[in-house]
Amino acid sequence: MSDPGSRGTLEALLFVSDEPLPASRVAKLLELPEADVTAELREIAEEYARDERGFQLREVAGGWRLYTHPAYHPVIERMVLTWDVRHLSQAALEALSVIAYHQPVTRQGVNAVRGVNSEAVISSLVEKGLVREVGRDGAQGTAVLYGTTRTFLEKFGLKDLSGLPPLEEFAPDAATEQSIRERLNALEGPEVDNDDDAIPTVD
Amino acid sequence: MSDPGSRGTLEALLFVSDEPLPASRVAKLLELPEADVTAELREIAEEYARDERGFQLREVAGGWRLYTHPAYHPVIERMVLTWDVRHLSQAALEALSVIAYHQPVTRQGVNAVRGVNSEAVISSLVEKGLVREVGRDGAQGTAVLYGTTRTFLEKFGLKDLSGLPPLEEFAPDAATEQSIRERLNALEGPEVDNDDDAIPTVD
Amino acid sequence: MTTYRVRTEVFEGPLDLLLHLVGRQKVDIREISFTEIADEFIAHIERMRDLDLDVASEFLLLASTLLEIKAAALFPEDTDLELDDLDDLTPEEARALLVERLLVYKQFKNAAAEFAARMESEGRMHPRAAGLEEPFLRLMPDYLEGVTLRGLAVICADLEYGREIFLLEAEHVAAMPISLELHMESVRQGLKGKGRLRFGDLVPAGAPAELVVVTLLAILELYKLGALDVRQDALFGEIDLIEAGVKSDV
Numbered sequence: 001m002s003d004p005g006s007r008g009t010l011e012a013l014l015f016v017s018d019e020p021l022p023a024s025r026v027a028k029l030l031e032l033p034e035a036d037v038t039a040e041l042r043e044i045a046e047e048y049a050r051d052e053r054g055f056q057l058r059e060v061a062g063g064w065r066l067y068t069h070p071a072y073h074p075v076i077e078r079m080v081l082t083w084d085v086r087h088l089s090q091a092a093l094e095a096l097s098v099i100a101y102h103q104p105v106t107r108q109g110v111n112a113v114r115g116v117n118s119e120a121v122i123s124s125l126v127e128k129g130l131v132r133e134v135g136r137d138g139a140q141g142t143a144v145l146y147g148t149t150r151t152f153l154e155k156f157g158l159k160d161l162s163g164l165p166p167l168e169e170f171a172p173d174a175a176t177e178q179s180i181r182e183r184l185n186a187l188e189g190p191e192v193d194n195d196d197d198a199i200p201t202v203d
Numbered sequence: 204m205s206d207p208g209s210r211g212t213l214e215a216l217l218f219v220s221d222e223p224l225p226a227s228r229v230a231k232l233l234e235l236p237e238a239d240v241t242a243e244l245r246e247i248a249e250e251y252a253r254d255e256r257g258f259q260l261r262e263v264a265g266g267w268r269l270y271t272h273p274a275y276h277p278v279i280e281r282m283v284l285t286w287d288v289r290h291l292s293q294a295a296l297e298a299l300s301v302i303a304y305h306q307p308v309t310r311q312g313v314n315a316v317r318g319v320n321s322e323a324v325i326s327s328l329v330e331k332g333l334v335r336e337v338g339r340d341g342a343q344g345t346a347v348l349y350g351t352t353r354t355f356l357e358k359f360g361l362k363d364l365s366g367l368p369p370l371e372e373f374a375p376d377a378a379t380e381q382s383i384r385e386r387l388n389a390l391e392g393p394e395v396d397n398d399d400d401a402i403p404t405v406d
Numbered sequence: 407m408t409t410y411r412v413r414t415e416v417f418e419g420p421l422d423l424l425l426h427l428v429g430r431q432k433v434d435i436r437e438i439s440f441t442e443i444a445d446e447f448i449a450h451i452e453r454m455r456d457l458d459l460d461v462a463s464e465f466l467l468l469a470s471t472l473l474e475i476k477a478a479a480l481f482p483e484d485t486d487l488e489l490d491d492l493d494d495l496t497p498e499e500a501r502a503l504l505v506e507r508l509l510v511y512k513q514f515k516n517a518a519a520e521f522a523a524r525m526e527s528e529g530r531m532h533p534r535a536a537g538l539e540e541p542f543l544r545l546m547p548d549y550l551e552g553v554t555l556r557g558l559a560v561i562c563a564d565l566e567y568g569r570e571i572f573l574l575e576a577e578h579v580a581a582m583p584i585s586l587e588l589h590m591e592s593v594r595q596g597l598k599g600k601g602r603l604r605f606g607d608l609v610p611a612g613a614p615a616e617l618v619v620v621t622l623l624a625i626l627e628l629y630k631l632g633a634l635d636v637r638q639d640a641l642f643g644e645i646d647l648i649e650a651g652v653k654s655d656v
Contacts, residue, residue, distance in 0.1 A: 012271040013282060054214025079216055113510060220536070221537065291550065301565060373560050373562075
């Protein structure tokens with residue numbers, strides 16, 4: 001029953017952890033190969049899903065953590081006051097996405113993409129623990145560099161930053177791109193159409 | 204799957220509770236007869252025991268609560284003992300004292316009293332189980348409110364927070380206060396002396 | 407929820423706005439028509455008037471953003487070196503720059519939508535956070551070894567008195583920014599235990615105007631947070647502050 005690598009042991013350890021539990025740490029504690037621990041954790045995760053348990057085991061932010069199943073969110077919400085993360089504003093989400101993809105990045109870097117001052121929005125992201133100062137930009141003197149936190153990974157269900165969907169996926173589609181180009185060019189009259197190839201690209 | 208009285212629903216509710224959950228409360232929440240809820244809870248408890256899970260469902264004073272299975276207590280103990288044993292830094296003690304006296308308080312509140320960013324320090328207090336999230340500041344959107352834990356109370360043998368010594372006991376005496384004022388006025392030059400009464404006091 | 411939906415349509419910056427305008431009409435980059443854009447705003451506000459004053463005022467905020475567009479020749483000055491000399495660019499080059507900027511911005515706007523969706527689905531899962539059970543708590547290293555309750559109280563009192571000295575310095579020595587948070591904390595502390603206070607207790611007669619203003623702001627902020635209740639029985643009468651949870655008629 002208390003076989004070190006058993007499901008029960010892992011369940012018990014996960015149960016008392018209030019942060020993602022790295023498989024490496026469990027492996028060290030139980031003196032087992034990390035691969036075995038990871039395999040057993042995967043199996044537990046699958047078992048919970050198969051048995052339609054009220055909870056699930058997920059790999060997030062560098063470790064494994066137990067969560068409730070999303071199907072029961074409404075009833076949990078009725079019982080406990082939950083932090084509704086949906087309340088991030090559009091502005092905050094934009095700044096967060098720029099920081100997530102461009103980190104480490106200065107506030108000016110975020111401003112440059114958004115075309116608007118992002119100071120207040122970044123402060124609110126720092127306050128919410130989603131973004132933190134990760135250093136100073138040597139070239140720009142003392143400009144603060146921002147990056148995302150482990151809380152960010154947890155809140156967005158990411159194992160690590162490599163789990164971010166590739167930015168290319170979000171490139172505007174051909175039709176949108178075409179319409180932006182056309183509409184900005186349209187007032188110019190026909191001679192501009194020929195210039196299309198000559199447009200310098202900025203990246 | 205999300206049938207109100209289902210095993211999944213009850214599991215999810217038990218999962219997010221860190222205190223015994225009365226069957227009557229669950230019954231009210233789910234609008235089900237208490238007897239049905241109790242029967243289902245018993246069944247879940249038996250199932251966990253039968254399947255030799257790492258956790259068990261027990262009826263204790265005041266309700267039902269999930270606990271780790273005693274068979275795994277030695278390994279949990281070993282895990283707890285591997286935790287960081289360094290003592291608290293001065294910064295951590297400051298943050299802890301501010302949280303103890305001002306709880307529930309946001310990180311911004313701690314920053315305001317300490318005059319420096321307290322993010323890392325608060326995180327370390329949370330990790331050590333001395334401080335925990337106690338809610339969200341509704342007015343400020345999603346800012347986390349911090350308070351001290353049961354561990355904190357136990358360590359100091361306090362029944363509750365009202366046992367904290369009143370801060371006023373430790374306020375500087377009149378003489379100290381006077382000397383602070385004089386020192387400040389000295390910097391100002393003679394014409395300010397008349398303003399003595401106008402110095403705002405905030406207590 | 408309706409408000410929330412409307413709010414997502416609110417522009418926040420020049421690029422956001424331009425992107426929107428581009429989607430609706432033709433925009434000549436060399437000569438962004440301020441009139442046209444202003445008309446656009448007015449039309450929005452007309453539509454919003456019955457809906458939500460907040461939304462309307464956000465649009466007004468945008469009007470000033472537009473002025474910024476004009477003033478900064480479409481881009482905030484400090485953002486991109488290449489854009490500082492926008493005047494030197496040919497209209498075609500300027501247009502091309504703007505197109506690229508809009509495309510990049512659009513890309514992140516799309517990414518932000520994905521983030522919103524992820525956050526929404528993550529918010530439906532609640533992590534196990536119950537932590538250690540009692541029997542294990544005693545095993546935790548004693549981080550508080552040698553620390554006494556008295557010690558903690560002294561630290562906190564020192565910090566608060568340090569803060570007061572800082573306040574005095576701020577008032578007397580230099581035009582330092584006055585922290586609203588510090589004052590909120592002070593008012594909160596003042597009320598704690600006593601239950602109620604008069605405004606005059608916080609701001610003595612003859613106090614500098616800045617202190618009166620910041621104290622009032624702190625009170626309003628605390629009122630907004632629900633930390634206290636405010637009563638004033640007569641016009642220009644004494645203002646009473648009552649700690650939340652304390653009976654106001656006592």
